[in-house]
Amino acid sequence: MTTFATIKTLDEKWRVHVHKKERKFVYKTSNFSSPNLAMKEAKRWSKWADGIPEGKADSIYYIMGIPETWSGPSPGNQPFSGLHMKIGRSKNVRKRLQNLKTGTSDDLYLLALEPGNATIEKMRHKQFASDRRKGEWFVCTPKLFQHALYTWGKNNLLPKEAQERWFLMTERIYAYREARKIASKLGITPEMVNPSLNEEWKATVFMDFVFRDIVRKDLPNEDNRHATKSSSKKRK
Numbered sequence: 001m002t003t004f005a006t007i008k009t010l011d012e013k014w015r016v017h018v019h020k021k022e023r024k025f026v027y028k029t030s031n032f033s034s035p036n037l038a039m040k041e042a043k044r045w046s047k048w049a050d051g052i053p054e055g056k057a058d059s060i061y062y063i064m065g066i067p068e069t070w071s072g073p074s075p076g077n078q079p080f081s082g083l084h085m086k087i088g089r090s091k092n093v094r095k096r097l098q099n100l101k102t103g104t105s106d107d108l109y110l111l112a113l114e115p116g117n118a119t120i121e122k123m124r125h126k127q128f129a130s131d132r133r134k135g136e137w138f139v140c141t142p143k144l145f146q147h148a149l150y151t152w153g154k155n156n157l158l159p160k161e162a163q164e165r166w167f168l169m170t171e172r173i174y175a176y177r178e179a180r181k182i183a184s185k186l187g188i189t190p191e192m193v194n195p196s197l198n199e200e201w202k203a204t205v206f207m208d209f210v211f212r213d214i215v216r217k218d219l220p221n222e223d224n225r226h227a228t229k230s231s232s233k234k235r236k
Helices: 035-051 093-102 118-127 142-154 160-185 221-226
Strands: 002-008 014-020 023-028 059-066 084-090 107-115 132-134 137-139 204-207 231-234
Touching: 002 035, 014 035, 023 035, 035 107, 059 093, 059 118, 059 142, 059 160, 084 093, 084 118, 084 142, 093 107, 107 142, 107 160
Parallel strands: none
Antiparallel strands: 002 014, 014 023, 059 084, 059 107, 084 137, 132 137, 204 231
């Protein structure tokens, strides 16, 4: 069930808050000169939101990729250094995400969705053109991450499991960063990152037993945080 609450602002403008039965609040329109215009925008957004579970909503998505060989940002770099973000468009984002997973060893995280068409997609690509690397993949700069964070908050629609992975991803970045700080103080720079357990380790190795599915193959990635702690160690 969807309900709409019309709000008059202090500057004599109007906006509408959209509520869903299962959530207290999911969307707030911009301020408009009349309540009718605000309601029109709210219903347009609600129609888009209702089409997402059915794979019928044209959406702009933001997906972060964490490479298998990423050991966290080096000390002094921004926390997302070495990560990338895909800004794309699809009507069935869930299916699109699954297709992307089959073609990469990266861990992929769906960060945000917003209503979109080809014009808006081009606008977003132009907005972050200086960070583009290949196709629809961009360097994950703090500016791009903040935009994804704002988009996530504005369109409060990600399913519970996606939100849990969101928080897990931020924990992972923080843990990697702290591990690199400690390693740096000890004069250690990892030369091998998440190698195969069957490889011969002959250098400084960074192995992640928390967030990477290395040991417990029967667990989904989001449950790996209950395994052992990340470690950076030397092995000859």
